[in-house]
Amino acid sequence: xxxxxxxxxxxxxxxxxxxxxxxxxxxxxxxxxxxxxxxxxxxxxxxxxxxxxxxxxxxxxxxxxxxxxxxxxxxxxxxxxxxxxxxxxxxxxxxxxxxxxxxxxxxxxxxxxxxxxxxxxxxxxxxxxxxxxxxxxxxxxxxxxxxxxxxxxxxxxxxxxxxxxxxxxxxxxxxxxxxxxxxxxxxxxxxxxxxxxxxxxxxxxxxxxxxxxxxxxxxxxxxxxxxxxxxxxxxxxxxxxxxxxxxxxxxxxxxxxxxxxxxxxxxxxxxxxxxxxxxxxxxxxxxxxxxxxxxxxxxxxxxxxxxxxxxxxxxxxxxxxxxxxxxxxxxxxxxxxxxxxxxxxxxxxxxxxxxxxxxxxxxxxxxxxxxxxxx
Ligand SMILES: *[C@@H]1O[C@H](CO)[C@@H](O)[C@H](O)[C@H]1NC(C)=O
Ligand SMILES: *[C@@H]1O[C@H](CO)[C@@H](O)[C@H](O)[C@H]1NC(C)=O
Ligand SMILES: *[C@@H]1O[C@H](CO)[C@@H](O)[C@H](O)[C@H]1NC(C)=O
Numbered sequence: 001x002x003x004x005x006x007x008x009x010x011x012x013x014x015x016x017x018x019x020x021x022x023x024x025x026x027x028x029x030x031x032x033x034x035x036x037x038x039x040x041x042x043x044x045x046x047x048x049x050x051x052x053x054x055x056x057x058x059x060x061x062x063x064x065x066x067x068x069x070x071x072x073x074x075x076x077x078x079x080x081x082x083x084x085x086x087x088x089x090x091x092x093x094x095x096x097x098x099x100x101x102x103x104x105x106x107x108x109x110x111x112x113x114x115x116x117x118x119x120x121x122x123x124x125x126x127x128x129x130x131x132x133x134x135x136x137x138x139x140x141x142x143x144x145x146x147x148x149x150x151x152x153x154x155x156x157x158x159x160x161x162x163x164x165x166x167x168x169x170x171x172x173x174x175x176x177x178x179x180x181x182x183x184x185x186x187x188x189x190x191x192x193x194x195x196x197x198x199x200x201x202x203x204x205x206x207x208x209x210x211x212x213x214x215x216x217x218x219x220x221x222x223x224x225x226x227x228x229x230x231x232x233x234x235x236x237x238x239x240x241x242x243x244x245x246x247x248x249x250x251x252x253x254x255x256x257x258x259x260x261x262x263x264x265x266x267x268x269x270x271x272x273x274x275x276x277x278x279x280x281x282x283x284x285x286x287x288x289x290x291x292x293x294x295x296x297x298x299x300x301x302x303x304x305x306x307x308x309x310x311x312x313x314x315x316x317x318x319x320x321x322x323x324x325x326x327x328x329x330x331x332x333x334x335x336x337x338x339x340x341x342x343x344x345x346x347x348x349x350x351x352x353x354x355x356x357x358x359x360x361x362x363x364x365x366x367x368x369x370x371x372x373x374x375x
Pocket of ligand 1: 206207208210211
């Protein structure tokens with residue numbers, strides 16, 4: 001508990017400082033590739049945090065969480081786009097395995113008309129399940145609730161008009177719904193609250209889980225049927241969290257919080273499946289997949305599972321984002337972490353291929369994405 005307390009206090013003062021000192025940078029634009037034939041699904045709608053953001057934060061005044069400068073995107077075909085990685089993020093890789101083109105970012109004004117036909121990405125760095133996540137730390141991410149509204153009130157009517165089908169279930173038939181959202185509810189919310197005044201962890205997690213369930217049901221009510229949920233990542237093992245806690249080992253309090261949520265989200269999806277006729281949910285255990293790499297990187301093809309690949313912009317001696325134009329490791333496919341918090345494309349590849357192909361229900365529950373896509 002003592003460690004936990006000092007972790008949150010240090011993080012909070014660090015974030016306040018970060019807010020005061022970060023400046024805005026010019027938006028850069030992602031590119032949209034042409035549709036491909038032979039995809040397993042019609043398309044995919046993506047909701048979540050920086051894990052999946054593909055440029056939405058470029059269009060917002062967000063002090064926390066933009067990645068539209070080098071070395072982000074150093075290995076991406078179009079350079080820096082706002083993706084928090086050297087190359088593709090996990091939603092891009094999963095989309096590729098499904099045979100989909102790269103999806104457009106919702107906030108990009110060019111995301112209109114036929115460009116939305118294979119889906120849209122609503123993800124926003126710093127956001128969470130709870131509306132105040134991220135904003136507690138002074139950022140202005142697009143919350144999960146707002147992302148869902150953007151889908152319901154902007155994208156869905158446009159898609160209906162494009163496809164010319166009145167029934168929601170018909171319109172969204174064949175589309176997947178991918179969510180990757182929870183980590184900031186801990187890192188940029190729970191652990192920033194005073195430990196004396198915040199709810200107990202089980203109470204907070206119960207609230208998170210029921211809020212998340214209501215959000216998923218909102219998508220279902222709009223016509224969504226096939227859901228892919230990425231579980232929470234091992235927050236305590238990121239270079240940033242370890243640095244804040246001055247720990248060489250993974251920070252157990254942060255990991256335990258995410259694990260509690262992950263365990264309960266299995267119960268949540270079992271319940272939702274019962275309650276919502278025709279729905280299918282799979283949960284990708286990103287926590288386990290990343291921990292398995294961290295515990296034995298060499299056997300998984302990695303050499304460095306502890307440090308960020310890019311030179312970090314350190315504020316109060318803690319680094320989360322890459323330094324603009326800073327140095328970058330040469331063997332990027334051997335590192336797990338690209339910056340203080342986000343994964344390399346190589347690590348995203350592992351998660352996506354486990355999600356798609358694994359037959360182990362401890363990795364993807366209750367069955368894999370390939371099977372979901374073919375249902
Ligand atoms: C979760 O907690 C917030 C206050 O922090 C409250 O407004 C909300 O109603 C709670 N939601 C659920 C589903 O318990
Ligand atoms: C990982 O990378 C960091 C920074 O590039 C380096 O200092 C550290 O020694 C590396 N660790 C291993 C096990 O290679
Ligand atoms: C999973 O099971 C299917 C069907 O039995 C099999 O074709 C496939 O090779 C298995 N995948 C892996 C990664 O073992």
